[in-house]
Amino acid sequence: MKKRIVIALGGNALGKTVSEQAVVVKGTVKVIADLIRDGHEVIISHGNGPQVGMIQKALSALHAQDPENYEICPLYVCAAMSQGYIGYDLQKALKNELVKSGISKRISTLLTQVEVDSKDPAFENPTKPIGAYVSEEEAKRLRQTRGFVFAEDAGRGIRRVVASPKPVNILEIDTIRSMLDQGEIVIACGGGGIPVVKNAEDEYEGIEAIIDKDFASAKLAELIHADYLIILTAVEKVAINYGKPDQQWLSRMSVKEAERYIEEGQFAPGSMLPKVEAAMQFAGSGQGRRALITLLEKAKEGIEGKTGTEIVCC
Ligand code: ADP
Numbered sequence: 119m120k121k122r123i124v125i126a127l128g129g130n131a132l133g134k135t136v137s138e139q140a141v142v143v144k145g146t147v148k149v150i151a152d153l154i155r156d157g158h159e160v161i162i163s164h165g166n167g168p169q170v171g172m173i174q175k176a177l178s179a180l181h182a183q184d185p186e187n188y189e190i191c192p193l194y195v196c197a198a199m200s201q202g203y204i205g206y207d208l209q210k211a212l213k214n215e216l217v218k219s220g221i222s223k224r225i226s227t228l229l230t231q232v233e234v235d236s237k238d239p240a241f242e243n244p245t246k247p248i249g250a251y252v253s254e255e256e257a258k259r260l261r262q263t264r265g266f267v268f269a270e271d272a273g274r275g276i277r278r279v280v281a282s283p284k285p286v287n288i289l290e291i292d293t294i295r296s297m298l299d300q301g302e303i304v305i306a307c308g309g310g311g312i313p314v315v316k317n318a319e320d321e322y323e324g325i326e327a328i329i330d331k332d333f334a335s336a337k338l339a340e341l342i343h344a345d346y347l348i349i350l351t352a353v354e355k356v357a358i359n360y361g362k363p364d365q366q367w368l369s370r371m372s373v374k375e376a377e378r379y380i381e382e383g384q385f386a387p388g389s390m391l392p393k394v395e396a397a398m399q400f401a402g403s404g405q406g407r408r409a410l411i412t413l414l415e416k417a418k419e420g421i422e423g424k425t426g427t428e429i430v431c432c
């Protein structure tokens with residue numbers, strides 16, 4: 119049966135460098151094309167960690183070399199650039215793949231702004247490390263001149279940290295809906311979206327933050343009334359006691375069970391925890407909504423109920 123599916127692509131679906139990405143996406147779009155050939159309606163979102171890191175590092179290096187001519191580029195602008203760069207590779211590769219099967223569909227990448235709450239507690243406690251390691255002196259300078267926050271990153275040095283607030287709304291959601299109504303394939307909410315807040319003048323403006331792509335994808339799936347949120351990552355299933363001798367792979371998990379596992383600390387923050395939480399949020403947001411976490415290559419089998427971890431409301 120035809121389903122409306124939001125596919126959230128993880129880092130392994132894109133690769134880490136420019137040339138690697140161009141090659142890796144060719145494999146990724148084969149998986150997506152398979153679902154389209156089966157008649158499903160597909161909306162694609164993706165991560166952007168290494169890509170936005172590269173853009174931000176490059177522009178920071180330019181600023182360090184020649185501060186007169188090159189300003190520091192805000193992170194939300196880097197996020198917009200990364201959506202264009204990744205979206206371009208995906209839309210090109212998917213188009214080429216579909217043409218091979220004689221499928222003619224319009225595919226577009228939509229620069230997507232995702233609204234966050236300026237009072238989100240995440241802003242009080244920035245946790246997401248970004249960009250290059252910096253010296254004490256550089257950190258001090260940027261703290262004073264730019265108000266950046268720095269923290270020790272797992273004993274490896276000092277890095278800038280930014281807040282990771284929760285998405286509350288997607289500004290381009292009506293555009294996404296009309297594109298879907300026209301039967302188009304949309305790539306949206308890349309890298310969790312370009313984070314924006316409403317300012318005192320009631321205008322939207324970019325904010326220095328990174329929204330987790332898993333949460334943004336869940337919000338997207340919720341707002342377009344998707345049937346399925348599929349989070350494609352580097353593991354076939356979610357496990358409890360992950361990496362321990364008594365590790366147990368899960369095929370199905372209710373929201374209630376997931377809550378218990380989270381309390382037990384079963385899912386690593388920053389990797390599996392946001393995926394499970396995003397899946398729970400979507401599965402709990404409406405009747406019949408299901409979320410699946412699995413390997414990129416297993417997406418089709420996962421939808422057929424043959425593998426992956428399904429997260430269901432009850
Ligand atoms: P992505 O780029 O897809 O977001 P992440 O690296 O952020 O990928 O998250 C996926 C990783 O989470 C897996 O590769 C796995 O190593 C890790 N992980 C942490 N806890 C668990 C768990 N309980 N079960 C399965 N995988 C887990």
Ligand code: MG
Binds near residue numbers: 165388389
């Ligand atoms: Mg991740």
